[in-house]
Amino acid sequence: MHGISMVYGGPSGGAVTALENFGLDIPENQFVSLIGPSGCGKSTALSIMAGLLQPTAGTVLINGHPPLAARRAHEIGMVFQQPVLLPWRTVEANCALLLTVSGQWNADSRRRIAETLALVGLSEFARRYPHELSGGMRQRASIARALCLDPVLMMMDEPFAALDEFSRHAMNVELLNIWSQRRKTIVFITHSVAEAVFLSDRVIAMSPRPGRIVADVAIELGRPRDPEIRYASEFGDYVTHLQRLLEPGFVRGGRPA
Numbered sequence: 001m002h003g004i005s006m007v008y009g010g011p012s013g014g015a016v017t018a019l020e021n022f023g024l025d026i027p028e029n030q031f032v033s034l035i036g037p038s039g040c041g042k043s044t045a046l047s048i049m050a051g052l053l054q055p056t057a058g059t060v061l062i063n064g065h066p067p068l069a070a071r072r073a074h075e076i077g078m079v080f081q082q083p084v085l086l087p088w089r090t091v092e093a094n095c096a097l098l099l100t101v102s103g104q105w106n107a108d109s110r111r112r113i114a115e116t117l118a119l120v121g122l123s124e125f126a127r128r129y130p131h132e133l134s135g136g137m138r139q140r141a142s143i144a145r146a147l148c149l150d151p152v153l154m155m156m157d158e159p160f161a162a163l164d165e166f167s168r169h170a171m172n173v174e175l176l177n178i179w180s181q182r183r184k185t186i187v188f189i190t191h192s193v194a195e196a197v198f199l200s201d202r203v204i205a206m207s208p209r210p211g212r213i214v215a216d217v218a219i220e221l222g223r224p225r226d227p228e229i230r231y232a233s234e235f236g237d238y239v240t241h242l243q244r245l246l247e248p249g250f251v252r253g254g255r256p257a
């Protein structure tokens with residue numbers, strides 16, 4: 001995406017500039033996290049990338065297509081903080097419904113759903129209803145649901161924010177495992193700097209609204225990422241560096257005020 005600006009509202013309602021000249025190139029298979037203060041425009045940027053919002057200015061291409069076309073071609077999967085599962089359908093029926101309404105249901109779909117539920121560790125819970133699952137399991141089901149369409153790009157907006165710290169870390173490890181097997185491009189929003197560093201190839205730090213990129217930090221901690229890396233000094237160095245960049249004393253552009 002290039003030169004993206006997003007202004008909500010109008011002159012009479014009081015305009016809010018959420019993003020200003022926001023630009024980002026994400027190579028295929030990369031795991032990128034967006035972090036920044038509350039209200040800086042992270043979800044706005046994600047919605048624009050997913051074709052859910054039309055920016056005021058700028059262009060976005062996903063795999064060479066405008067986002068709306070990419071979404072219609074099922075190239076984009078989305079996972080939100082609150083799982084979007086229908087409570088009256090089982091886990092596998094939730095996946096099946098998405099394939100059906102997307103016009104993607106075929107003879108291979110049952111096998112694909114079973115394979116995806118196995119990948120996220122939910123084979124034994126395929127016939128359970130969302131209320132019978134823990135918060136972490138519901139998020140795994142949401143991830144499976146998004147993966148069933150085999151998108152090239154997964155957009156994840158604070159998917160683990162509602163989980164306790166231990167479940168959240170377990171989900172981080174699971175997500176990296178899923179990612180290593182399915183190799184999607186992932187754009188991940190989080191408020192946790194440590195989560196961003198643990199998961200990502202690259203962390204994009206944003207300024208307070210209007211959101212701009214303050215820093216684009218490559219995380220060179222090796223793959224597959226060992227959960228023990230969280231206790232290493234290099235991990236702590238990345239976290240400290242990013243936390244400093246996000247402190248209110250930094251002006252846009254990443255220089256101290």
Ligand SMILES: Nc1ncnc2c1ncn2[C@@H]1O[C@H](COP(=O)(O)OP(=O)(O)OP(=O)(O)O)[C@@H](O)[C@H]1O
Nearest residue numbers: 008009016018037038039040041042043044045209
């Ligand atoms: N539909 C809307 N109409 C008007 N203003 C909006 C709308 N959606 C978002 N905004 C404003 O745009 C700014 C960016 O919002 P956005 O939700 O993208 O931020 P965020 O970084 O994802 O926030 P958070 O971390 O709190 O989830 C905020 O000031 C918000 O109030």
